[in-house]
Amino acid sequence: MYSSEERLENIRMIRDSAATFAPLGDLARVRGQRYQPVGFDRSLWREMADNGWFGLPLPEAQGGAGLGMAEYCALLEVLGAALLPEPFVPTVLAARLLNGEPLAAQLAGERLLLPALQERNASLEAMEGGTHFCNGKVSGRKVNVPMGAGADAFLVSTPEGLALIEADASGVRLDRVPTQDGGHFADLTFDKATADLLPLDSQVLADALDEAALGTAAYLLGVAEQAFALTLDYLRTRKQFGQAIGSFQSLQHRAVNLKLQLALWRASLDAAAATCDAGAPVAQRRAAVSRAKARAA
The missing domain is CATH 1.20.140.10 (Butyryl-CoA Dehydrogenase, subunit A, domain 3)
Structure with a gap:
C-alpha cells in the first residue's frame, strides 16, 4: 500500500512521462491520422505498451503495475489534452477481461484486442437471440467499437462467455462508421465466425x-x-x-x-x-x- 506522499509522487511522474510522450500543441500527427482507414499510429500504441501503461491499473499478479484509479485518471487527462486517437481505454478494458497468453500479448503491445460488448438494442437483440456462441462459432452483431478497424481480434460478449474472434476470420464483417472528429466506430456482424470461448465473470x-x-x-x-x-x-x-x-x-x-x-x-x-x-x-x-x-x- 502506498503512502499519500508516494502516491502523489507516482501521479507526478506519470503526468511528466505522459507530457513528454504526448506534448501539448503537437497536433500535426493527430491531424494526419484523421479520416484514415485505421485512424491511429500502431507504433505509438506499442510505445504505450513499452511504457507499461496498459497494465497501470491491473494487479501485479496479472502483470500490471497495481496502481489505482487516481494514477490511471492522471495519465488519461494528459493523453486527452493531447487528443491522442489511440484506443487506450478500450485496450485497458480488454486487458481487464483477459488472462494468460492473450493478456501478455495485449500488455506487450504484440496484439491489439478490442472489446465488442454493445448491441444496438439490447431488448430487441434478446428477442432475436442476440449474439451467441455455439459449437465453436459466433453469430450475431456488435456495434460502436472505437477505432475497431485497427484491431487484430475482438473480445465479443455472449451469454456463454467471452468469445475471442480474429478480425480477419471467415464470417466476420466490419463496417466502418466515421465520426465527426475523423475517427470511427466499427460495427461488426458475425456469421458463424470461428471463436475461442474464454470465461467471463x-x-x-x-x-x-x-x-x-x-x-x-x-x-x-x-x-x-x-x-x-x-x-x-x-x-x-x-x-x-x-x-x-x-x-x-x-x-x-x-x-x-x-x-x-x-x-x-x-x-x-x-x-x-x-x-x-x-x-x-x-x-x-x-x-x-x-x-x-x-x-x-
Whole structure:
C-alpha cells in the first residue's frame, strides 16, 4: 500500500512521462491520422505498451503495475489534452477481461484486442437471440467499437462467455462508421465466425466497465481543460475595438462559468477515483463513477 506522499509522487511522474510522450500543441500527427482507414499510429500504441501503461491499473499478479484509479485518471487527462486517437481505454478494458497468453500479448503491445460488448438494442437483440456462441462459432452483431478497424481480434460478449474472434476470420464483417472528429466506430456482424470461448465473470466485466467510464471522463477532462486554456489565450490576444476581447465583461462572465464547471468536474472525478481506490461498496462506487461520467458527458 502506498503512502499519500508516494502516491502523489507516482501521479507526478506519470503526468511528466505522459507530457513528454504526448506534448501539448503537437497536433500535426493527430491531424494526419484523421479520416484514415485505421485512424491511429500502431507504433505509438506499442510505445504505450513499452511504457507499461496498459497494465497501470491491473494487479501485479496479472502483470500490471497495481496502481489505482487516481494514477490511471492522471495519465488519461494528459493523453486527452493531447487528443491522442489511440484506443487506450478500450485496450485497458480488454486487458481487464483477459488472462494468460492473450493478456501478455495485449500488455506487450504484440496484439491489439478490442472489446465488442454493445448491441444496438439490447431488448430487441434478446428477442432475436442476440449474439451467441455455439459449437465453436459466433453469430450475431456488435456495434460502436472505437477505432475497431485497427484491431487484430475482438473480445465479443455472449451469454456463454467471452468469445475471442480474429478480425480477419471467415464470417466476420466490419463496417466502418466515421465520426465527426475523423475517427470511427466499427460495427461488426458475425456469421458463424470461428471463436475461442474464454470465461467471463460478470462482476469483473462490471468493474472493468466502471473503470473504463471513469477513464473516459478523465480523458474528456483533459480535452476540456486544454480547450479552456486555448480559449483564455485567445481572449488575451484577440483584439476588437482596440482592446483584447478578454476585457469584455460578458466574455469574462462566460469564462468564469466555464472555470467553475471544470472545477466541479475535477472534484467529481477525483472523488470517484478516491472512492474506487478506497474499496468502497459496489453501489457507492458505481454511483460515484456515474456522477463523474455524467458530468463529463
